Amino acid sequence: MTARLDAKFAALAQQGRAGLVTFLTAGDPDPGTTLELLTGLPAAGADVIELGMPFSDPMADGPAIQWSSLRALKAGQTLAKTLDLVRAFRAGDDTTPLVLMGYYNPIYVYGVARFLADAKAAGVDGLIVVDLPPEEDDELCLPALDAGIAFIRLATPTTDDQRLPKVLANTAGFVYYVSITGVTGTATPDFDKVGAAVARLKRHTRLPVAVGFGVKTAAHAGAVARGADAVVVGSALVETVRTSLDAEGLATDKTVPAVLGLVRELAAGVRGAVRAA
Template identity: 90%
Template structure:
């Protein structure tokens, strides 16, 4: 069911290092740029790719990813076009795990069954839908699992030991640990607490634990990689993209190199942590 994700995390465990999970918003600032980045990220060191499904009210995201969603929607990005990007990516990459991340409303409007069928056929490996709690598993989580897609749940510093089993019950692929309380990309986490937080999660699950929110630099990535199975970076990559755009918000010749260059730096940080261990 989660073959690509399972194979990737097994390979990372054999290598003795954490993975790098990179996030981009689909269609930001245009589909062609997103596709060029998707194709370039694995060679830049991304082990897993999260592709954001643009939404007009991304409540869990900080300003960088909110603006990315606005740019993508303004450029005409839709959920159908996001699935088209996945198909185009899979035409040349059959191995890199790709997870769609976003909110339930666009999926509900698209039609759950239709979305799951098309996502699976396109080559999506899993879903992160941040506004569906375990109490709503019948809405999307259980149908996704039945369709062969991992449903990846978020745990936070406020998810206590009483709540954790419910959060983890139907989680597959990996657990996404949100290292701060708040929205994405706004606060730097306390890296000393990451290891103990991951250890607490692992007392409840055998799944790999990826840690994100607030990781901006190679040094941050290296610090998180010491205690996690994977490091998730989103806002920093999205911000590197934004600052490369022209005055009208269009991609320039600097856009793809800026994002992939940062991904390379982050990957080097993750790998340095393994050598230092």
């Protein structure tokens, strides 16, 4: 749907490897640190960036991302400030795809038409909005597609073959396969089942398939990368942010190096994976 996402996944296919998709929450622990992390991610090995839109009730997320949202909100992060971060990132990087991920409520409050116009102008390539099912496509999905912003849908282990076509109907950019049942960051995927699930999705769509939820280490990332088009890591990164903070919850001189160091490890795991035939 968007040039940056299409170009990135085409380049990954040409290189014969999976991509690394990294998630951070905007404004965690403060906007300046987020921007420093964003600008460092591509060089550390991130192929696509997901930026979380903080929300007070992130029901699909486990404790690590819930806490990151609360830290960001406490620091004064808003949806408008999140778009400011995207603009600042785009000032120095016009090629790395950036996707906003979160919940519908902040977008609804902002105003859908205004949000899509501002997001497009800021340089947002896609949206993942976890609480809008296909039955609600008129709310945001179709307007986003009309605005030239990919609407990236989640598929889960419980999405059966009857439901899958509806889930995929207006999906663009890539399909995000949730590798576990439950919330983010709380379990480790069964990597054999992940491979089979990706193969099943590929029978229904030509879109790239990215796999996330539960990927914490370079070994995990490498295992997923053998069969998926991309590996998504979020909870492990925001937990690294948390453990680097001082007693008041503020960033330290360890925060940025710790997060980018983990990204480099994950990227090495992804790049070292032997792809399934």
